[in-house]
Amino acid sequence: MKKIFFYIFFCFSILSFSQQKLWKGYFSYNEITDICISDQKVYSSTKNSVFNKDVSSNILTTFTSVNDVKPDEITAIFHTSNNYTLIGNKNGLIILIKPDGTTLNKVDIITDVPVPANSKKINDFYEHNGKVYVSTQYGISVIKLSNFEIESSFYIGNSGEFIDVLQTTIFNNEIFAVTRTQGIKKASITNPFLYDFSQWSVFNSLNWLSIVTFSNQLVAMNTNGITYKFSGNIAVTFSQMVTNGLKLRTDSVYLTITNQSQILLYSQNFTLVNSINSIPNFLDTFTCAITKNNMLYIGTKKSGLFETTITNSSAFTNISPNGPIEDLAFKVTKTKNDLWLTHGSYDRTYTPDYKLQGISIFNTNTGWTKIPNTGVAGAVTLAAIAENPRNTSEVFVASGHSGLLKFTNKTNPILFNQTNFLESVLLPPPNQNFVSVRINGMKYDKDGNLWLTNALVNNGIKVLKSNNTWQSYNLSAVIQNPTTLHYGNIDIDKNDTKWTATYGGGVLAFNEKYNNKFIIINEENGNLPNNDVRCVAVDNKNQLWIGTFKGLRILNSVDRFISESSLTTTNIVIQDGDLAQELFYQQVIQDIKVDGANNKWVAIADAGVFQVSANGQKTLRRFTKDNSPLPSNNVLDIEIDEVSGEVFFATDKGLVSFLGSATKGDDDLENVYIYPNPVRPEYSGTVKISGLMDKVNLKITDIEGNLVFETTSSGGTVEWDTTAFGKYKVASGVYMVFVSSSDAAETTVKKIMVIR
Numbered sequence: 001m002k003k004i005f006f007y008i009f010f011c012f013s014i015l016s017f018s019q020q021k022l023w024k025g026y027f028s029y030n031e032i033t034d035i036c037i038s039d040q041k042v043y044s045s046t047k048n049s050v051f052n053k054d055v056s057s058n059i060l061t062t063f064t065s066v067n068d069v070k071p072d073e074i075t076a077i078f079h080t081s082n083n084y085t086l087i088g089n090k091n092g093l094i095i096l097i098k099p100d101g102t103t104l105n106k107v108d109i110i111t112d113v114p115v116p117a118n119s120k121k122i123n124d125f126y127e128h129n130g131k132v133y134v135s136t137q138y139g140i141s142v143i144k145l146s147n148f149e150i151e152s153s154f155y156i157g158n159s160g161e162f163i164d165v166l167q168t169t170i171f172n173n174e175i176f177a178v179t180r181t182q183g184i185k186k187a188s189i190t191n192p193f194l195y196d197f198s199q200w201s202v203f204n205s206l207n208w209l210s211i212v213t214f215s216n217q218l219v220a221m222n223t224n225g226i227t228y229k230f231s232g233n234i235a236v237t238f239s240q241m242v243t244n245g246l247k248l249r250t251d252s253v254y255l256t257i258t259n260q261s262q263i264l265l266y267s268q269n270f271t272l273v274n275s276i277n278s279i280p281n282f283l284d285t286f287t288c289a290i291t292k293n294n295m296l297y298i299g300t301k302k303s304g305l306f307e308t309t310i311t312n313s314s315a316f317t318n319i320s321p322n323g324p325i326e327d328l329a330f331k332v333t334k335t336k337n338d339l340w341l342t343h344g345s346y347d348r349t350y351t352p353d354y355k356l357q358g359i360s361i362f363n364t365n366t367g368w369t370k371i372p373n374t375g376v377a378g379a380v381t382l383a384a385i386a387e388n389p390r391n392t393s394e395v396f397v398a399s400g401h402s403g404l405l406k407f408t409n410k411t412n413p414i415l416f417n418q419t420n421f422l423e424s425v426l427l428p429p430p431n432q433n434f435v436s437v438r439i440n441g442m443k444y445d446k447d448g449n450l451w452l453t454n455a456l457v458n459n460g461i462k463v464l465k466s467n468n469t470w471q472s473y474n475l476s477a478v479i480q481n482p483t484t485l486h487y488g489n490i491d492i493d494k495n496d497t498k499w500t501a502t503y504g505g506g507v508l509a510f511n512e513k514y515n516n517k518f519i520i521i522n523e524e525n526g527n528l529p530n531n532d533v534r535c536v537a538v539d540n541k542n543q544l545w546i547g548t549f550k551g552l553r554i555l556n557s558v559d560r561f562i563s564e565s566s567l568t569t570t571n572i573v574i575q576d577g578d579l580a581q582e583l584f585y586q587q588v589i590q591d592i593k594v595d596g597a598n599n600k601w602v603a604i605a606d607a608g609v610f611q612v613s614a615n616g617q618k619t620l621r622r623f624t625k626d627n628s629p630l631p632s633n634n635v636l637d638i639e640i641d642e643v644s645g646e647v648f649f650a651t652d653k654g655l656v657s658f659l660g661s662a663t664k665g666d667d668d669l670e671n672v673y674i675y676p677n678p679v680r681p682e683y684s685g686t687v688k689i690s691g692l693m694d695k696v697n698l699k700i701t702d703i704e705g706n707l708v709f710e711t712t713s714s715g716g717t718v719e720w721d722t723t724a725f726g727k728y729k730v731a732s733g734v735y736m737v738f739v740s741s742s743d744a745a746e747t748t749v750k751k752i753m754v755i756r
Contacts, residue, residue: 021685022658022659022685023066023628023629023656023657023658023659024066024646024656024657024659025062025064025065025066025629025631025654025655025656026323026324026329026339026341026362026648026654026655026656026657027046027048027049027062027064027323027324027327027631027654027655028046028323028324028325028326028327028360028654029044029046029049029051029062029304029305029320029321029323030046030300030302030303030304030320030323030325030326031046031047031301031302031326031327032044032045032046032287032288032299032300032301032304032305032320033045033047033074033075033076033287033288033299034074034075034076034077034287034288034299035077035288035289035290035297035299035305036077036078036079036290037079037251037290037292038079038083040054040055040056041053041054041055041079042055042290042292042297043077043079043085044077044297044299044305044320045074045076045077045087046074046327047071047073047074047327047653048064048065048071048073048074048327048653048654049062049064049065049069049071049327049654050062050063050069050074050077050085050087050097051063051320051321052085053307053319055292055293055295060319060321062321063097063103064629064631064654065625065629065630065631065654065656066629066656067101067103068102068103068629069087069095069097069103070095070625070629070631071087071089071093071095072089072090072091072093073089073090073091074087074088074089074090075088075089075090075121075122075123076088076122076123076124076125077125078124078126078127078132080127080132080145081127081145082099082145083099084096084097084098084099084145084148085097086125086132088122088123088124088125088134089121089122090120090121090122091110091117091120091121092107092109092110092113092120092121092122092136093105093106093107093109093110094106094108094109094122094134094143096148104148106148108141108149108150109122109134109136109141109150112150113138113141113150113153115137115138115162119137119138119162120136120137120138121136121137122134122135122136123135123136123137123164123165123166123167124166124167124168126167126168126169126170127145128170128189130144130145130146131143131144131145131151132145133168133170133175135165135166135167135168135177135178136164136165137162137164137165138153138155138162138163138164139153139154139155139156139157139162139163139165140153140154140156140165140168140177141153141154142154152194152195153195154194154195154197154200155195155197156177156179156185156197156200157179157182157197158182158197159197160197160198163179163180163181163182164179164180164181165177165178165179165180166178166179166180166208166209166210167209167210167211167212167247167248168211169211169212169213170189170213171213171217171218173188173189173190174186174187174188174189175187175188175189175194176203176211176218177200177211178208178209178210178211178220179208182202182205183202183203183204183205183206183207184202184203184204184208184211184220185200185201185202185203186200186201187199187200187201203233204220204233204235206222207222207223207224208220208221208222208223209221209222209223209244209245209246209247210245210246210247210248211248212248212249212250212255213250214248214250214252214255214268215255215268215269215270217229217230217231218230219248219255220235220248221245221247221248221257223244224244225241225242225243225244225245225259226239226240226241227239227240227241227245227248227257229270238266238270239257239264239266239272241257241259241262242259242261242262243259243260243261243262244259245257245259246258246259246260246286246287246288247288249288249289249290249291250290250291251290251291251292253267253268253291254266254267254268254273254291254310255270256289256290256291256296258286258287258288258289259286260285260286260287260301261277261278261285262275262276262277262286263275263276263286263289263296263298265291265296265310273310273311274296274310274311274313276296276298276308276313279298279300279303279306279316280316282300282303284300284301284302284303285300285301286298286299286300286301287299287300287301291310294309294310294311295307295308295309295310296308296309296310296313297319298316302326303318304318304319304320305318305319305320306318306319307319322367322368323368324341324343324360324362324368324655325343325357325358325359325360325370326343326357327631327652327653327654327655328343328345328652328653329341329343329636329637329650329651329652329654329655330342330343330344330345330382330383330636330637330650331344331382331383331384331385331636331637331650332385332637332639332648332650332655333384333385333386333387333639334639334640334641334642334648335385335387335392335395336387336392337363337392338361338362338363339361339362339363339639339648340359340360340361340385340387340395340397341359341360341361341362341650341655342357342359342360342383342384342385342397343355343357343358343359343360343382344357344380344381344382344383344399344400345381346381346383346400348503348532348549349486349503350400350438350440350455350486350487350503352381352400352401352436352438353380353381354380354381354401355380355381356373356376356378356379356380357373357376357380357382358370358371358372358373358374358375358376359371359376359382359397361410369410371407371410371411371413375411375413376397376405376413377402377405377413377414377415378402378415379397379399379401379402379403379405379413379415380399380400380401380402381399381400381401381402382397382398382399382400382405383397383398383399383400383440384397384398384440384441384442385397385398385442386398386442386443386444386450387444388444388448388450389444389448390448390466393408393409394406394407394408395407395410396442396450398439398440398441398442398452399437399439400438400439400440401436401438402415402417402437403415403416403417403422403437403439404416404417404422404439404452417437418435418437421462421470421472422437422439422454422462423437423454423457423459423472424436424437424457425437425438425455425456425457425483436456437454438454438455438486439452439453439454439455440453440455440486440487440488440489441453441487441488441489441490441500441501442490443489443490443491443492443498444492445492445496446492446496447466447496448466449463449464449465449466450464451463451490451492451498452464452490453487453490453500454472455485455486455487456483456484456485456486457482457483458474458475458476458482458483459472459473459474459475460473460475460479460482460485460487461473461475461498461500461508461510473510473512473516475508475518478508478518478520479505479508479520484504485502485503485504485505486502486503487500487501487502487503487508488500488501488502488503488533488534488535488536489501489535489536490536491536491537491538491544492538493538493542493558494542494558495511495513495558495559495561495562496511496512496513497509497510497511497558497562498510498511499536499538499544499558500536501533501535501536501546501547502531502533503532503533504531504532505520505522505531505533506520506521506522506523506526506528506531506533507521507522507526507528507533507536507544507546508520509521509561509567511561511562514562517561519561519564519565519566519567521546521555521567521568521569525566525568526553526566526567526568526569527553527568527569527570527571528546528548528553528569529548529550529551529553529571529586530548530549530550530551531548532549532550533546533547533548533549534547534548534549534588534589534590534591535547535589535590535591535592536592537592537593537594537600538558538594539594539598539614540594540598541598541614542557542558542559543555543556543557543558544558544569545592545594545600546569547589547590547591547592547602548589549588549589550586550587550588551571551582551584551585551586551587551589552571552572552582552583552584552587552589552602552616553569553570553571554569554570554571554572554616555567555569556570571583572615572616572617574616574617583612583616584602584604584610587605587607588604588605589602589603589604589605590603590604590635590636590637591603591635591636591637591638592638593638593639593640593647594640595611595640595645595647595660595662595663595715596640596642596645596662596663596664596665596694596714596715596716596717597614597661597662597714597715597717598614598714598715599611599612599613599614599620599662600612600613600616601638601640601647603635603636603637603638603649604635605634606633606634607624607633608622608623608624608625608628608630608633608635609621609622609623609624609630609635609649610622611660614714623649623658628658629656630649630651630656631651631653631654631656632651632652632653632654634651634652634653635649635650635651636650636651636652637649637650638650640660640662642663642664643663643664644659644663645659645660645661645662645690645716645717646658646659646660647659647660661686661688661690661717661718661719662714662715662717663690663715663716663717664715664716665692665693665694665695665713665715665716666691666692666693666716667693668693668746669691669692669693669696669739669741669746669747669748670691671691672689672690672691672692672739672748672750673689673690673691673750674687674688674689674690674737674750674752675687675688675690677752677753678752678753678754678755679722679752679753679754679755680755681755681756686719686720686721686722687719687720687721687722687752688717688719688720689717689719689720689737689739689750690716690717691716692713692715692716692717692718692739693713693716693741693746694713694714694715694716695712695713695714695741695742696712696713696739696740696741696742697710697712697739697740697741697742698710698711698712698713698718698737698738698739699737699738700720700735700736700737700738700752701735701736701738702730702733702734702735702736703733703734703735703736708723708724708725708730708735709723709724709725722754729756730754731754731756732754732755732756733753733754734751734752734753734754735751735752735753735754736749736750736751736752737749737750737751737752
């Protein structure tokens with residue numbers, strides 16, 4: 001049977017890149033992979049984005065998936081003489097940023113070069129006489145600047161085999177190529193048969209990393225961090241670093257030699273101008289460096305791009321755009337005033353990564369701030385976040401290994417672990433004596449109690465009560481071997497029943513108000529397709545949506561828990577013509593979130609995100625890396641701002657958001673607003689009427705009272721496509737919006753100006 005999400009959707013993939021104003025990117029610019037320069041700008045890349053700084057105006061410009069730069073993993077960047085920016089990737093993709101800022105993906109290397117897919121990494125670019133020589137894992141490809149087509153490819157191994165070329169340069173009408181395993185090779189640049197490996201000779205057979213032309217001499221660095229200038233074939237040492245080098249760069253005025261802990265600058269007479277061994281207050285390593293206009297630009301592994309003067313480098317300025325700590329966005333939560341983002345991770349079995357990482361926090365007014373890794377009390381694998389609804393200064397962050405963190409006003413971390421009520425497990429070999437406190441799912445109930453799961457122990461469910469006392473619940477009577485059980489997320493319904501996803505144990509339902517009642521829903525007695533439940537979500541009509549490793553199930557009413565002793569779930573069947581199919585059949589469901597209109601946002605492993613209708617019968621949207629600004633199809637977490645309707649997608653390559661229209665209904669009609677207003681000729685999207693109560697009646701008429709649109713709201717926002725009942729675009733003019741609650745007790749009138 002064909003899988004459900006391939007039949008529905010391209011007719012519903014209505015997002016076009018002209019609608020990107022609905023998207024926002026929240027990317028990190030800290031993990032620098034490469035730097036290059038143009039006449040006016042300095043360009044820098046991370047694995048997932050590019051940014052530049054105009055050296056005269058100091059304006060920063062970013063290029064991310066939101067403006068069509070969607071890399072695999074950036075490994076090299078270059079700016080050409082005709083003002084194009086080339087972005088090289090690990091998989092051979094080259095992204096062109098045109099002079100007008102638009103982009104083009106060049107997939108010639110991916111599709112046309114007959115090389116194994118894992119051997120197409122782009123290492124470097126070099127321009128000469130209207131051509132760009134691309135150093136790759138398989139050899140060299142030559143791109144013509146006139147049309148950016150591949151002119152030829154050179155496989156220059158000793159027997160014509162593929163060979164990793166790290167960098168090229170041209171000197172005295174000869175092209176020199178540093179190879180990883182066969183030394184430096186050279187050939188005449190005018191030789192029309194460079195594609196023939198026999199036309200290449202070995203210039204030097206030692207082990208080399210990098211090569212440039214500087215001050216009318218050939219300069220190369222070997223794998224021991226020693227840099228030489230060549231006099232004919234004779235290599236003369238002039239610089240030696242304390243550790244292995246990374247790369248040589250030059251702007252023709254200065255030569256920059258970089259390794260992880262040192263940067264050396266040389267003038268044109270090969271005199272050492274400066275040596276930089278660290279950046280004050282940043283314990284980080286270097287990744288790349290280059291000079292421009294007597295300034296030095298330094299890329300670091302985790303701290304961003306720095307700028308300093310060449311001769312007096314006592315002051316360093318971080319010029320990376322502000323963003324989160326890193327692009328791996330694991331869990332995201334919208335609190336009352338902020339957006340909290342954690343960067344830990346664990347695998348399917350909840351085995352943690354043990355990474356010590358800080359927390360990124362975004363505020364609309366102040367931008368990004370960070371809790372550094374020195375401010376998390378040593379806790380690793382940070383994941384789920386929960387804000388105390390009765391005291392919003394308190395935020396809790398779960399650790400997949402260290403316990404539970406409590407922050408007050410984003411500071412003063414208190415770590416709850418095996419020393420203060422939580423329980424630990426002593427991991428088996430090869431991790432003897434490795435104490436682990438595994439907290440994952442967290443959720444506040446309506447009484448202000450924080451419920452959480454504590455994996456691999458008998459007392460797997462715990463609660464921090466609103467009076468700051470703890471209580472735990474023993475699961476050994478309801479679950480076989482609870483000390484082997486891992487937990488996913490928790491959701492809590494209107495009856496205070498706690499629904500918990502588990503790895504291998506199905507869904508665990510618990511309510512202490514009904515004599516500590518437990519019910520297990522699994523494959524054997526609950527019709528689940530798999531006992532590995534990745535997520536649970538209670539919707540606005542009291543249905544439980546269950547995402548498993550092999551598909552979706554629905555419990556039609558959470559009230560059944562109160563009166564029944566066992567619970568059976570059902571699937572959702574979609575009719576496709578004469579063919580009935582199961583929604584998300586056999587798919588790995590990573591997250592489910594419910595928006596203000598009771599629509600469901602569903603993340604499918606490596607397949608992007610779906611928005612389906614309240615009953616699942618209609619697919620409203622599908623977002624993938626191919627048809628939207630998602631930087632990756634691996635969406636790890638979804639969060640929805642109930643006030644604005646903004647939907648956040650946390651992926652392994654960055655955080656983005658889509659401005660949805662399904663907001664939570666307001667309590668009254670005092671705050672109804674319309675945007676955009678006026679509707680200008682260049683605008684092609686929908687008009688949104690927000691701040692509504694749920695289930696209000698909304699009518700739009702022209703100034704003469706002719707009805708052009710009518711609907712009943714679901715949630716707090718209604719969209720109007722500026723047509724008369726979908727038939728034709730309305731004319732320029734003023735349109736009246738009449739809103740009334742279902743009982744007519746609340747009413748309001750607004751105006752929309754449409755300009756054609």
